[in-house]
Amino acid sequence: MATVRVGIGCFVIKRVNGAVFFLLGKRQGSHGSGYWGLPGGHLDMGEDWSTCAARETFEECGIETDNIVFREATNDVFNPDLxxxxxxxxxxxxxxxxHKPVRLMEPDKCQQWVWVSWQEFMxxxxxxxxxxxxxCFDAASQSEEISLDLLFLPLQNLKKKLQFCAESPVWLG
Structure with a gap:
C-alpha cells in the first residue's frame, strides 16, 4: 500500500550587494532527475521540520544555516504511487x-548548485x-546562462501558488 511521505525543501538565502539569491540544485539519480530543486529531503520519524531542513542542507551542501522558518506547503502527487x-x-x-563556496556533498544525487534570484526563478x-x-558573483564568471524550465514538482506547485509574486515573497528578503 502506498503512503504519503513528507518532504522538506529549504530556500537557503544569500545576500550579495543588497540583492537576495537562493540555492537551486540540478537533481540526478532519483525521481526528479534533470530537474531543478532546493536542498531538502525526507523528514525522519520524530524529527522537527526545521531540524530536518538544517540537516538536509548540511548533508547536501556542506553549509550550516540559521533562522530556519516554515513558509509554505504543497501537495505533490507525482503519480498514483508517489x-x-x-x-x-x-x-x-x-x-x-x-564567504565559503557551497560543496557538492552528494554528486550522485545533485549535479550542481547555483545561486538564483526570485525574478530569475520566475x-x-x-x-x-x-x-x-x-x-561566482563576479560578472566575468556569469557569461553562461542556464534554463530553469525544468523544476522539480514541489517547486512547480509552489511557483503556481506564488505566481502573483513578481517581486520575491517578503520572507525571501
Whole structure:
C-alpha cells in the first residue's frame, strides 16, 4: 500500500550587494532527475521540520544555516504511487559559511548548485552562478546562462501558488 511521505525543501538565502539569491540544485539519480530543486529531503520519524531542513542542507551542501522558518506547503502527487506533502522553509547561511563556496556533498544525487534570484526563478532563466566556486558573483564568471524550465514538482506547485509574486515573497528578503 502506498503512503504519503513528507518532504522538506529549504530556500537557503544569500545576500550579495543588497540583492537576495537562493540555492537551486540540478537533481540526478532519483525521481526528479534533470530537474531543478532546493536542498531538502525526507523528514525522519520524530524529527522537527526545521531540524530536518538544517540537516538536509548540511548533508547536501556542506553549509550550516540559521533562522530556519516554515513558509509554505504543497501537495505533490507525482503519480498514483508517489505522493508527498512538501514543507518549504527559508534560512540564512550561518555567518561562518557566508564567504565559503557551497560543496557538492552528494554528486550522485545533485549535479550542481547555483545561486538564483526570485525574478530569475520566475522568468526561468539565470546567469550561471556556480555556488561551488569562489567569486561566482563576479560578472566575468556569469557569461553562461542556464534554463530553469525544468523544476522539480514541489517547486512547480509552489511557483503556481506564488505566481502573483513578481517581486520575491517578503520572507525571501
Amino acid at each position: 505522493h508527498y506533502i512538501t514543507l518549504f522553509h527559508s534560512s540564512e547561511i550561518a555567518k561562518e559559511f557566508a 522568468e526561468n532563466r539565470a546567469p550561471l552562478r556556480d555556488a561551488c566556486i569562489e567569486h
